[in-house]
Amino acid sequence: MKxxxxxxxxxITLLIGAIVGFLCNRIINGAYFEQKINxxxxxxxxxxxxxxLYLEFSVRPSISxxxxxxxxxxxxxxxxxxxxxxxxxxxxxxxxxxxxxxYKKDITVKLRTLSNQINALIExxxxxxxxxxxxxxxxxxxxxFSYKAALTGNGFDLDAFVYDxxxxxxxxxxxxxxxxxxMHCIVDVNKL
Amino acid sequence: MSKPLxxxxxxxxxxxxxxxxxxEGQFSGKSFLExxxxxRFKEAVGLDAKLIINLDNGEGYATSFLEEAFGxxxxxxxxxxxxxxxxxxSFDEPxxxxxxxxxxxxxxxxx
Numbered sequence: 222m223k224x225x226x227x228x229x230x231x232x233i234t235l236l237i238g239a240i241v242g243f244l245c246n247r248i249i250n251g252a253y254f255e256q257k258i259n260x261x262x263x264x265x266x267x268x269x270x271x272x273x274l275y276l277e278f279s280v281r282p283s284i285s286x287x288x289x290x291x292x293x294x295x296x297x298x299x300x301x302x303x304x305x306x307x308x309x310x311x312x313x314x315x316x317x318x319x320x321x322x323x324y325k326k327d328i329t330v331k332l333r334t335l336s337n338q339i340n341a342l343i344e345x346x347x348x349x350x351x352x353x354x355x356x357x358x359x360x361x362x363x364x365x366f367s368y369k370a371a372l373t374g375n376g377f378d379l380d381a382f383v384y385d386x387x388x389x390x391x392x393x394x395x396x397x398x399x400x401x402x403x404m405h406c407i408v409d410v411n412k413l
Numbered sequence: 414m415s416k417p418l419x420x421x422x423x424x425x426x427x428x429x430x431x432x433x434x435x436x437e438g439q440f441s442g443k444s445f446l447e448x449x450x451x452x453r454f455k456e457a458v459g460l461d462a463k464l465i466i467n468l469d470n471g472e473g474y475a476t477s478f479l480e481e482a483f484g485x486x487x488x489x490x491x492x493x494x495x496x497x498x499x500x501x502x503s504f505d506e507p508x509x510x511x512x513x514x515x516x517x518x519x520x521x522x523x524x
Binding site: 325326329330332333336337339340362365366369370372373374377 | 507
């Protein structure tokens with residue numbers, strides 16, 4: 222029934238064509254079909270039909286589903302990249318200054334947002350056929366935990382807490398690692 | 414195992430967990446360990462019960478707080494005992510549970 226409703230117009234066209242063809246030699250004087258079948262033409266006809274059915278029912282849905290899944294995954298990865306950039310902007314702007322409690326709160330809350338985006342990506346990837354065996358949790362969790370530790374470990378809650386140069390360079394490296402993991406994943410998802 | 418014990422950090426400790434030590438600010442990981450986690454964990458071990466830690470509703474947890482509290486507990490009781498008795502609830506931030514378990518496993522080396 223689904224097939225009939227989906228291809229209603231094509232089936233009607235096919236039916237009309239068959240009726241016209243059948244009646245052709247009766248209506249138009251002198252028009253007739255040859256009373257022989259060329260095996261090459263018949264094989265070509267059958268192959269064309271099989272190829273058309275294969276493309277319509279197998280290849281097209283697969284390409285369409287893959288594109289949708291890729292778009293979903295890439296959108297989620299881009300959101301993660303945006304959150305990561307926001308955290309890093311906060312971090313850069315606080316360099317060499319005592320961190321205020323507002324900064325600390327912002328960083329903690331934004332880290333939680335990023336954490337939840339990573340978790341959402343991991344859950345999403347389990348539902349997507351293309352990424353089931355591709356996206357491993359550790360790709361993101363390891364650099365994320367490491368980056369979070371660099372930002373909020375040590376004396377983060379101290380009134381006089383400053384990201385000093387040693388921490389600064391370390392945190393930059395960890396930020397880059399997480400950023401790279403996200404960018405690599407975007408490229409890899411596009412290749413699927 | 415007996416009926417599980419619980420700790421709700423938001424209700425019983427604070428909604429703004431601090432850093433590692435009291436000298437770094439209020440509601441530190443060490444303070445949480447000493448005043449709440451350690452006594453409740455000892456009780457759970459004595460009763461052979463689970464201790465369920467509810468992490469929801471807070472402002473977010475700094476690494477130093479989590480490491481000092483749960484890593485600190487592991488340095489006292491050992492990884493096996495801690496993982497046997499502790500369970501976590503974190504609907505606000507599900508990855509937090511994995512993060513804490515990492516600190517518990519890493520603290521083993523320091524024990």
